[in-house]
Amino acid sequence: MVGLLLALQVSTLSAHSPAPAVYDRVILGGRVMDPASGLDAVRNIGLSAGRITVISGEAIQGRDTVDARGLVVAPGFIDLHAHGQTPETYRFYALDGVTTALELELGTADVAAWYRERSAGERINYGVSIGHIKVRMAVMHDSGTRMPVSDGAYRAASPAQIGEIAHRIETGLREGAVDIGAGFPYTPAATREELLAVFRVAAKTHTPIHVHIRPGVTGLKEALALAAETHAPLHVVHINSAGLAETPALLELISAARASGRDVTTEAYPYDAGMTEIQSATVQDVYKNAPDERLAELEWPPTGERLNRESFERYARIGGPVVIHTNTEPMVAAAITSPLTIIASDAYWQDGTGHPRTTGAFARVLGRYVRETHALSLMDAIRKMTLMPAQRLERQVPAMRQKGRLRVGADADITIFDPATVIDRSTYREPSLSPVGIQHVIVNGVSVVAKGQAVEGVAPGKAVRGQPLR
Ligand SMILES: [Zn+2]
Numbered sequence: 001m002v003g004l005l006l007a008l009q010v011s012t013l014s015a016h017s018p019a020p021a022v023y024d025r026v027i028l029g030g031r032v033m034d035p036a037s038g039l040d041a042v043r044n045i046g047l048s049a050g051r052i053t054v055i056s057g058e059a060i061q062g063r064d065t066v067d068a069r070g071l072v073v074a075p076g077f078i079d080l081h082a083h084g085q086t087p088e089t090y091r092f093y094a095l096d097g098v099t100t101a102l103e104l105e106l107g108t109a110d111v112a113a114w115y116r117e118r119s120a121g122e123r124i125n126y127g128v129s130i131g132h133i134k135v136r137m138a139v140m141h142d143s144g145t146r147m148p149v150s151d152g153a154y155r156a157a158s159p160a161q162i163g164e165i166a167h168r169i170e171t172g173l174r175e176g177a178v179d180i181g182a183g184f185p186y187t188p189a190a191t192r193e194e195l196l197a198v199f200r201v202a203a204k205t206h207t208p209i210h211v212h213i214r215p216g217v218t219g220l221k222e223a224l225a226l227a228a229e230t231h232a233p234l235h236v237v238h239i240n241s242a243g244l245a246e247t248p249a250l251l252e253l254i255s256a257a258r259a260s261g262r263d264v265t266t267e268a269y270p271y272d273a274g275m276t277e278i279q280s281a282t283v284q285d286v287y288k289n290a291p292d293e294r295l296a297e298l299e300w301p302p303t304g305e306r307l308n309r310e311s312f313e314r315y316a317r318i319g320g321p322v323v324i325h326t327n328t329e330p331m332v333a334a335a336i337t338s339p340l341t342i343i344a345s346d347a348y349w350q351d352g353t354g355h356p357r358t359t360g361a362f363a364r365v366l367g368r369y370v371r372e373t374h375a376l377s378l379m380d381a382i383r384k385m386t387l388m389p390a391q392r393l394e395r396q397v398p399a400m401r402q403k404g405r406l407r408v409g410a411d412a413d414i415t416i417f418d419p420a421t422v423i424d425r426s427t428y429r430e431p432s433l434s435p436v437g438i439q440h441v442i443v444n445g446v447s448v449v450a451k452g453q454a455v456e457g458v459a460p461g462k463a464v465r466g467q468p469l470r
Pocket residue numbers: 105183212237238
């Protein structure tokens with residue numbers, strides 16, 4: 001009887017005044033910043049079924065409320081260069097504001113298996129390229145695990161093997177790879193014919209090829225020539241570490257190529273040291289016969305020691321990541337603040353250690369280059385982390401058309417941070433520290449970071465794939 005009366009009262013109420021919409025989650029009172037529309041104002045955002053349903057100055061209600069007063073509400077950050085693709089690194093990325101992490105440089109040799117392994121869902125959205133380095137390792141039967149160390153690096157491929165490499169790259173795209181990855185210094189024996197074959201696949205399928213170029217102006221000119229000859233879309237990864245002292249010249253070359261209508265983009269990470277596997281060709285080729293002064297550029301992360309001939313050879317037998325101190329802060333600043341660059345972390349993590357960019361790249365740009373040095377406006381920094389990476393991929397990756405923007409209908413991937421405190425904390429000695437100031441991170445409408453802490457036991461992240469027919 002009581003239940004019937006209540007039901008009557010509810011139906012009477014709703015007959016007279018339409019019930020206000022109740023969203024799954026609302027984000028109230030934040031400074032909403034959207035580089036695509038230019039919106040920069042205090043708004044309330046309502047999310048339902050994993051999408052943004054309303055952005056309004058009016059009061060709205062939700063089953064769950066995020067208080068964003070005093071905070072910036074931005075599209076979730078998109079990282080085009082995230083090597084770690086494990087639950088551990090997805091957690092690091094989320095704490096740094098990243099809602100989509102893609103491994104597009106090394107990539108994988110088996111796209112179908114890569115996505116299958118993650119099909120139960122992850123903390124954040126994920127995706128991978130079909131990688132020339134990894135495919136070459138498979139075709140040439142390289143003995144390395146992570147990067148080529150034998151024939152994958154040092155033996156020229158036969159015409160039949162080049163054909164097989166190109167065929168496997170096309171297969172990867174048909175299986176939904178986001179795009180194509182390559183790293184010329186990791187595969188020094190790959191001939192121009194082989195690289196042209198890979199670029200032709202990129203051109204034919206209108207797929208961007210993400211290339212770790214050979215060093216400096218010469219290296220960039222080589223990649224630009226391959227792209228010009230084949231008409232392949234080109235993305236030059238980490239221009240800061242590719243360019244070092246020549247970074248401004250590289251940026252000018254890319255600017256000129258774009259001005260003449262070429263489809264060329266680039267990215268940078270905000271640290272003045274790099275890191276890679278000590279056994280890889282890119283380290284061995286440079287340091288194998290180097291004098292002690294050069295070897296001192298290398299730092300062994302577990303101990304913090306700078307290397308010499310004896311320690312270099314000892315650690316090269318063991319294997320593991322090595323820190324490479326070859327850049328300067330002015331060159332990093334030139335790369336980060338250029339309007340050409342997307343922010344991408346090059347996150348690198350292996351056996352419990354890695355580069356601090358794995359845990360702090362995005363917070364570091366917001367804290368150091370926006371708040372502390374005023375080298376970038378907040379809107380420009382957000383654009384480099386959201387809209388620009390989405391636009392780089394959206395022609396071939398439909399999911400990217402709904403990411404990197406705050407608008408009704410877009411995926412509810414949202415990062416909420418405190419612009420007054422946001423900063424990275426990780427160092428080369430202590431690279432696993434999460435940043436401060438990244439307060440809330442939402443992936444497909446689900447909270448994965450709340451009040452600065454990781455939410456455990458959630459896996460709303462979905463696969464980001466290229467369209468299979470291309
Ligand atoms: Zn690289």
